[in-house]
Amino acid sequence: MLPEPDTDLCRDLAADLHSAGFTAEALRDAWGPAADDAIARGLRSPASRALGDRGDALAVLGRLLVLGMPQAAASVDRSLSRAGAAGLVRLGLAEIDGDEVRPLAVVRPQSYADASRPGRDEMTAQWWIASDLDEAALGGPLPEDHVLGVGGASLTLAGLQLPTPAERTLDIGAGCGIQALRARAHVSHVVATDISPRALSFTRLNALLNGIDGIEVRLGSLFEPVAGEEFDRIVSNPPFVITPRVADVPAYEYRDGGMVGDDVVAAFVTGVGEHLAPGGVAQLLGNWETRDGMPGLERVRGWVESSPVPLDAWVVERESLDPLSYAELWVRDGGTLPGTPGFARLVDAWLDDFAARAVTEVGFGYLLLRRPADGSPTLARYETLHTALAGEGLGAHLAAALEAHDRLSALDDAELAASVLLVAADVTEARHHLPGAEDPTVIELRQGGGFGRALGVDPGLAALVGACDGDLAVGVLIDAIADLLEVDAGALRADLLPRVRELTFTGFLRFA
Structure with a gap:
């Protein structure tokens, strides 16, 4: 069991790690993508070789806290100006053996998506995780x-x-x-x-x-x-x-x-x-x-x-x-x-x-x-x-699916037909033709997010999904497609509405 962590000492160590630029991206840049991937497979020598004899704070802390390699106590003290090697010892993360600091745990930076900063910068936030x-x-x-x-x-x-x-x-x-x-x-x-x-x-x-x-x-x-x-x-x-x-x-x-x-x-x-x-x-x-x-x-x-x-x-x-x-x-x-x-x-x-x-x-x-x-x-x-x-993004996908399920559960088929839907922005369609054939033999809808589902669909459902632009109700669209395909509108509704429910739950369609 580790000692009870000291709040002020943890704050000092965090400040030192921040000052050293101790991030997942900086370490990956320092020893290269191949060596970084090798660490996940239990191989630390490629990363150590890439660092060579570098003595900067990022290299010293990378060897000590990520690769689990002993480092000179003087180098650790220089790299951790606030907490020092003694601080690591007090936290139970290392021990001092003569002039060396020997790690007893690893402290690895981990990128995570910060929901407060959506967009391109959402992956830039960092945790430091000791284990x-x-x-x-x-x-x-x-x-x-x-x-x-x-x-x-x-x-x-x-x-x-x-x-x-x-x-x-x-x-x-x-x-x-x-x-x-x-x-x-x-x-x-x-x-x-x-x-x-x-x-x-x-x-x-x-x-x-x-x-x-x-x-x-x-x-x-x-x-x-x-x-x-x-x-x-x-x-x-x-x-x-x-x-x-x-x-x-x-x-x-x-x-x-x-x-x-x-x-x-x-x-x-x-x-x-x-x-x-x-x-x-x-x-x-x-x-x-x-x-x-x-x-x-x-x-x-x-x-x-x-x-x-x-x-x-x-x-x-x-x-x-x-x-x-x-x-x-x-x-x-x-x-x-x-x-x-x-x-x-x-x-x-x-x-x-x-x-x-x-x-x-x-x-x-x-x-x-x-x-x-x-x-x-x-x-x-x-x-x-x-x-x-x-x-x-899969957590957000699950939350949206639950919300869609609850809304769909409250709608009978007539109410669903009266609903206006939109095709999700990550959905694409692929059509495959035999050489020389006018009509496709396979129509496939693919989802770029969520679970990345791929579905084979028939012309009627493909036409409905393509027409869901947030303007007309589902029932109106089905009636128009029935006229185009020269099929019975009631039968087409009975066929398509259950599949519309599935596509809305799985995120291909959403309520406008």
Whole structure:
């Protein structure tokens, strides 16, 4: 566990990092894109070689705090004129060994989208995120109480968070605190929980280092620390990794919830409803197993339907892996590599565990759960989008989809036909013709934002989408298209209106 962070010292360290120009972009420029990408794969030597013998503050702090390499104490003191090497020691981030400063943690700059500065400059804001040393710096497997820094999964969830205002958010499994920091940009108060006292220490440190208040930390598992409380938002990157419950298999706190199979995600889904205020939304990442021939998404549907509190659900399976690929992924993640002692034994332990439950596939994806304000669920969407990419704008896309769903749910077909719609600005159309053919064989609509969906459409729907310019009502447009195509207008309405609902929910169309 880290020492309790000192507010003034964190402020001094932040000022030093700012003075050094310690940003993600500056470091990437200093050691180059290829070396920067190599760091994410656990290779630090390309970045170190690129810095050479540079002794400026950016280079010294990059080696010490990002690459995890010891640096001369005098160089560190020059680079941190306010906090100094002694300040890093007091914060538990380093130790002094003779004339060297040895890192005990990493502090990495992380760019994020600042909602207060929309447009081209919205990605220029920075956080500094402290976490435990990685495998490259440690030179071997991670300890079981390792606190993970910002990775692909945490960035995915941060991008998924709804960017709309609320009062209270709960962050379950806070880790280094990245989700709590992200949530605080849109809510007044965040309660961050974790089973790891060390993780909560990093959360407190990172909040102070970035000058963010309103984050309260509590120790405990799942919903235990918030018994009887309700929240407007709940966000979690839970320790969902499926891990064999046998001896000699490391149980990393940051990824292993201590349960069998996908039970930790099931427990979250069935228990979250009572902690959501009416209208409240929970968002999390998770794994789910395909067992005995039952697809994983259907098992997730069963968890939602088992919730004592009725829930809206939108679940997206982003990818799926066979048991062997899954086992290799997470054995490598812990720092045990092929060819090293124990790799084959650990993989076999995973395969035995999956075989015991007749697991043939493991899915990974995003879950959005909502407690309906009136208690009556209207959204039950379970879909596979293996090409989906979560980006900074995906949270806004989810918020717009929920708003569209609620509005659509209140409209019958006649009212929808009387509505005026606009085609979204990011939608494009592609038409494919056989050589010499006048009419297209394929018409495709593509979405530039959101989940990047691509849909094959027929001429009638393509004509309707193309005509949605915010001028005429949908029904009027359909009648005109029916005349043009020489088909029955009533039949065309019956065919197109359900698809208009889908296109409006998924963001191809929006209400004018």
